[in-house]
Amino acid sequence: VQLQESGPGLVNPSQTLSLTCTVSGGSITNNYYAWSWIRQPPMKELGRIGSITFSGDTYYSPSLKSRTSISRDTSKNQFTLQLSSVTPDDPAVDYCTSGTAASGYEYWGQGRQVTVSS
Numbered sequence: 001v002q003l004q005e006s007g008p009g010l011v012n013p014s015q016t017l018s019l020t021c022t023v024s025g026g027s028i029t030n031n032y033y034a035w036s037w038i039r040q041p042p043m044k045e046l047g048r049i050g051s052i053t054f055s056g057d058t059y060y061s062p063s064l065k066s067r068t069s070i071s072r073d074t075s076k077n078q079f080t081l082q083l084s085s086v087t088p089d090d091p092a093v094d095y096c097t098s099g100t101a102a103s104g105y106e107y108w109g110q111g112r113q114v115t116v117s118s
Helices: none
Strands: 001-004 017-024 034-040 047-053 058-059 068-073 076-082 090-099 112-116
Touching: 001 090, 017 034, 017 090, 017 112, 034 058, 047 068, 058 068, 076 090
Parallel strands: none
Antiparallel strands: 001 017, 017 076, 034 047, 034 090, 047 058, 068 076, 090 112
8 A cells, every 4th residue: 555645845824734645555445444644743753633534434633623624535545634724833744644453554655744834
């Protein structure tokens, strides 16, 4: 399974960041798989933003829940992150990942550097 992030690398403060993960070599509807967004801010640890499961259920990190939406397009085998009202605290490398409860974050995209600046 291969994952590839796409989207703007520069976002203005207060705008919405939108990133898309295109999946190949497997289907986002494969049983038991969850498709997640993970971020790594500068000098900080990796943290999960949220996930969408093979059945379309979503989970969001409590700290980002009010600003986060994850959706999917099964016809394109893609899932998308939207993070609204970005601030200068939001710059990070954002990764899309997938795996099961047993395998953890088994597959990773290469990451997308996101900068917030006016």
